[in-house]
Amino acid sequence: MGIAERKGRDRAEREQRIVAAARVIAEREGWDAVTIRRLANEIEYSQPVLYAHFENRTAIVSAVAVEGFQEFTLALREAALGATDTGNALKAVALAYLAFALSRPALYEAMFILPTDLRFAVGDTRPELRAAFGALAAVVAPFCVDTDLMTETFWAALHGLAALEGSGRIRPSARDARISLVIQAIVVCGNDASA
């Protein structure tokens, strides 16, 4: 009697198709092009079907963001693993952060810029988001006394670099130099109680 199971699978698959379509359209044409009608066409169902999966459009953006956080975490972990020492790991993660943000701008936008349902830095924060924070914290920890504090600040610096470069406000050509500056600051200042 696997009928219910099959239905569940079909439903999950359709949901995944919605999220995937949203992501593809956003990356190709920007988030404004991700409309409910467009997604409905894409999955070959009528519009109300989308509302059986997601409460509203924002929830779809949020679902894409969660996917993004998963891949983001993997990318950061991989960068850290490929490094030979803790200093290299820090820099590799910073480079991976910016490469991620700038190579998938729409995904990054969903994760960090657009309004979503996601709640951060509170008790019920989703594990995908916690994991991303953890991946940053892991490479920062060797260089500081207050890991949470330093991770937040490191994250903010990287987000600032990504957001400003992504919107054309700072010179792309100086990206590496800016990252080096951030890394150096953490290495030099991290273990200072006066911080």
Add this chain to the structure above:
Amino acid sequence: MGIAERKGRDRAEREQRIVAAARVIAEREGWDAVTIRRLANEIEYSQPVLYAHFENRTAIVSAVAVEGFQEFTLALREAALGATDTGNALKAVALAYLAFALSRPALYEAMFILPTDLRFAVGDTRPELRAAFGALAAVVAPFCVDTDLMTETFWAALHGLAALEGSGRIRPSARDARISLVIQAIVVCGNDASA
């Protein structure tokens, strides 16, 4: 024959009323509430009149952003002037930056987050935007060899802190500690050629 002048003044005043209304509504109810119809009601003209002043809605957001940059520059300069030494100036400016961003979130959003017509870091960048960058550069300069590079990085760090705190992603309670960290990094690392 001051008729043309009076008309010019009337027109400029009406334009200012549009921008002011947009700003007030955005700050009170968010940018989504800033619709052309709403603004038309507010200034007591029909909708097409708005298009005699601005090419489209984005141009209105941009106009608010430019106003924001003017006030932003003043706020940063004032903070720098009130300081006793260069280190204090740096910290005062950083604090003023975050206070500005978090106390007028809609204005800051127009300046740095929403899509606008504004062009940055290029030849035809508007003087209001250059001035804001200059106000940051002025307090950073004493601490570095490459002022542009350091200013971009400082700015990115502050923007990251503002954006992440403004969207609830990092703890408001740790704001001062994060700023101290950023300031310390610049003071300690700035004059290092290895950066």
Add this chain to the structure above:
DNA sequence: TTATTAATCTAGCGACGCTAGATAATTTCA
């Protein structure tokens, strides 16, 4: 087979940005 429930669709509401074309006010000039 029929009654019930679940799945899906059609059609439309109110609001959006924006604009064509009509009207009213003003200015120009014979």
Add this chain to the structure above:
DNA sequence: TGAAATTATCTAGCGTCGCTAGATTAATAA
């Protein structure tokens, strides 16, 4: 001064949006 040209402004509406009520079809249970 009075008709013609120009400018200022409005009404009305196009196409699109997110979202949903209510109808319809398909699947399940009795």
